[in-house]
Amino acid sequence: MNDTPGWASPGSAPSDGREPGASGPAGSDGRPGPDESADRPRQSGDAPPEPGVQWSKDQPPAGQWSAPTGTPGAGGPGQAPPPPPGPGWGAPPPGGPGGQGAWGGWGSGWGGPPPAAKPGVIPLRPLGVGELLDGAVSTMRTHWRTVLGISLTLAVLTEIAAVLIQGFVLGDADTEVLDDPSATLGELTDVMGDLLLSSAVLYGITLIGTVAATALLTTVTSRAVLGRPVTTGEAWRDARPQILKLFGLIVLLGLIAVGIAAVGALPGILVSVSAGAEVGFGLTLLGLLAAAVFAAWLLVRFSLASPTLMLEKQGIVTAMRRSARLVRGSWWRVFGIQLLAAIIAYVVAAIIVIPFTFLAAAFSGDGVTGFVSTTGGDIGWTFLIISGIGSVIGSMITFPITAGVTVLLYIDQRIRREALDLELARAAGVQGADGTGRS
Structure with missing residues (x-):
């Protein structure tokens, strides 16, 4: 008889009430006759049946074989019902597939691995894009006093610097030249240079604010992952030893970006000096475009350096190397997630800023119509302050x-590469060393 649990070969149960092992007269060739072979159960040493020999006298109609509904030997005439299933084998539990009634599981109630533990804002396992965004929003909602206090302080400092740059640099730019069809190429180049410089400075200020916020909010987010509260004072005390290194990292990243841009623009500048601005302008623009692509690739590789520096207490160069190792092989994923977060942040900021922009235009003297029709050089201090x-x-x-998102992306990359979820589970006091709640 076949010992495979749950399945038995057709005809293995005795038919016609004949007991197993009962024998009848043999045929002329020493083998059992057709009637006997149909009723006698196959033994392990028997040869396979010859073609044309029936399994039993009474065959069921074709196409009506079905899977067994119990353990082997159950349901035969004169047999006792099988014992209740043990912890390893047995009938499938009722209720549906996936351990809720699916046949063939190794044990009753098997439905796949248990869900990962979630002591804080994220589950302790590799995260999806939605979970990264939800974790960032949940951190802000759970620890809103600490998070908004840090964000407000950095936002005020960065915006004061941005307003001063726009008022003294961008306000002096003669942007009316851009609307003058008779303007020379040199005048257009000077104005475009001033605008690009001011835009680069504004972007640099925003980058400093973002990196600083990432660093100061790293402690808050890391505690939120473990489900523990944190105050602004605790976040500051944790970040203070690394503040100088953080600004050194910001300066170094900025110098790298400027150096790449200079190298990209250098061939066009040399051609402009030797052959004229008309000839070298296109080459300069192409070089800056190539430099921007390379700088973006490099900055994404170093985008996890800030949380690495703050959480691992590493040096600047070591943090950059760690970031490059964590991003290696996942550049497009890291880039896509950070780009999505930036787009969401830009949309949210636009929803808030646009009403203030129109309000600033209304109070600036010329009204909304004047704001739409004027150039950048006519923007005054009233407009800059309100906006x-x-x-x-x-x-x-x-x-x-x-x-x-940046801090959680750093944690996610370490979970994927270094099994950080196990350490986080132990730090959070989750039962079981694997972070799943299993002992």
Whole structure:
């Protein structure tokens, strides 16, 4: 008889009430006759049946074989019912597939691995994009006093610097040249250079604010992952020893970006000096475009250096190397997630800033129509201050999103590569060393 649990060969149970082992007269060739072979159960040493020999006298109609509904030997005439299933084998539990009634499981109630533990804002396992975004928002919602206090302080400082740059640099730029069809190429180049410089400075200030927010909110997010509260004072005490290194990292990343841009623009500048601006302008623009692509690739590789520096207490160069190792092989994923977070933050900021922009235009003297028709050089201090208030509110909300996604992305990459979830589970006091709640 076949000993495979749950399945038995057709005809293995005795038919016609004949007991197993009962024998009848043999045929002329020493083998059992057709009637006997149909009723006698096959033994392990028997040869396979010859073609044309029936399994039993009474065959069921074709196409009506079905899977067994119990353990082997159950349901035969004169046999006792099988014992109740043990912990390893047995009938499938009722209720549905996946351990809820599916046949063939190794044990009763098997439905796949248990869910990962979630002591804080994220489950302790590799995360999806939605879970990263939800974790950042949950951190801001759970620890809103600490998060918004840090974000508000950084937003005010960065916006004051941005307003001063726009008022003294961008306000002096003669942007009316851009609307003058008779302007020379040199005048256009000077204005474009001023605008690019001011835009680069504004972007640098925003980058400093974002990186600083990421660093200061790293402690808050790491505690939120473990389900533990944190105050602004605790976040500051944890980040203070690494503040100088953090600004050194920011300066180094900025110098790298500027150096790449200079190398990309250098061939066009040399051609412009030797053959004229008309000849070298296109080459300069192409070089800057190539430099921007390479700088973006490099900055994504170093994008996890800030949380690495703050959480692992590493040096600047070591943190950059660690970031490059964590991002290696996942560049597109890291880039896509950070780009999505940046787009979401930009949309949220725009929803908040646009009403303040129109309000600033209404109070600036020329009204909304004047704001739409005027150039950048006509923007006054009233407009900059009122719109700056809107930017502060927008940054106060968007800083935690971008910073939280960066920190959680760092944790996710370490979970995927270094099984950080086990250490986090032990730190959070989760039962079981594997972070799943199993002992």
